Amino acid sequence: MYTPPMFKPDRAAGLAFAQARGFGTACAWDGSKPIASALPFYLSYAADGTPQAAFHVARHNPLAKLADGTSSWLLAVNGADAYVSADWYVSPDQVPTWLYQAVHLTGPVRMLSDDELAVQIDTLSAKYENWLLPKTPWTSAKMTAPRLETLKKMIVGLVMTVEEVEGSFKLNQHKSDADYTAVANALASQRDAGSQQIAGLMREVRPQAFADQPNQLERSVP
Numbered sequence: 001m002y003t004p005p006m007f008k009p010d011r012a013a014g015l016a017f018a019q020a021r022g023f024g025t026a027c028a029w030d031g032s033k034p035i036a037s038a039l040p041f042y043l044s045y046a047a048d049g050t051p052q053a054a055f056h057v058a059r060h061n062p063l064a065k066l067a068d069g070t071s072s073w074l075l076a077v078n079g080a081d082a083y084v085s086a087d088w089y090v091s092p093d094q095v096p097t098w099l100y101q102a103v104h105l106t107g108p109v110r111m112l113s114d115d116e117l118a119v120q121i122d123t124l125s126a127k128y129e130n131w132l133l134p135k136t137p138w139t140s141a142k143m144t145a146p147r148l149e150t151l152k153k154m155i156v157g158l159v160m161t162v163e164e165v166e167g168s169f170k171l172n173q174h175k176s177d178a179d180y181t182a183v184a185n186a187l188a189s190q191r192d193a194g195s196q197q198i199a200g201l202m203r204e205v206r207p208q209a210f211a212d213q214p215n216q217l218e219r220s221v222p
Contacts, residue, residue, distance in 0.1 A: 001166040014167035024077035028066040051162040064156040069110035080197035088186040103167040112157030177209040
């Protein structure tokens, strides 16, 4: 991933972003072309502190045959993104751009044993069921054993040993306060969720630039 220094998060921030997002695109090379699948995942850590990304794919997914434990895969995790019009800047001679957050995790992927897969299924569902609280969480214990075993045979559990963490949090950090706030305010006034999320992130990155301004995101809430 090409990342100018001003947009590059540190390793801890990149991992935290990936864990919070929990959804990405796994990509591997089959010898002649790239193979990719969008999927949910979660991060855990080995005894030595090495991060691991756990996920699963359908047994007939071509990715399943590529998990040899040595070949390097890419797990691309994208967050909010938004288009920025050059007209929104205070300074002249600007060009349009796109602001976004993205993290790439890279490393070898191996298959999980049946016991490891059972743990992964419960851990993965618990992560996302927690997003729905106070709803009573769904667990695999709600399924009959035969049905659960049948479905488990239809998937392959995988885990990536994360060797490299690359990220780009492009939020106009290199712009002046005047241009920075002008763009953030313009994004906050847009209707799409991506623009509003980027506007909120920009406020978090440089809160002092907005010290004398009302929060347009809060004002937009009915």
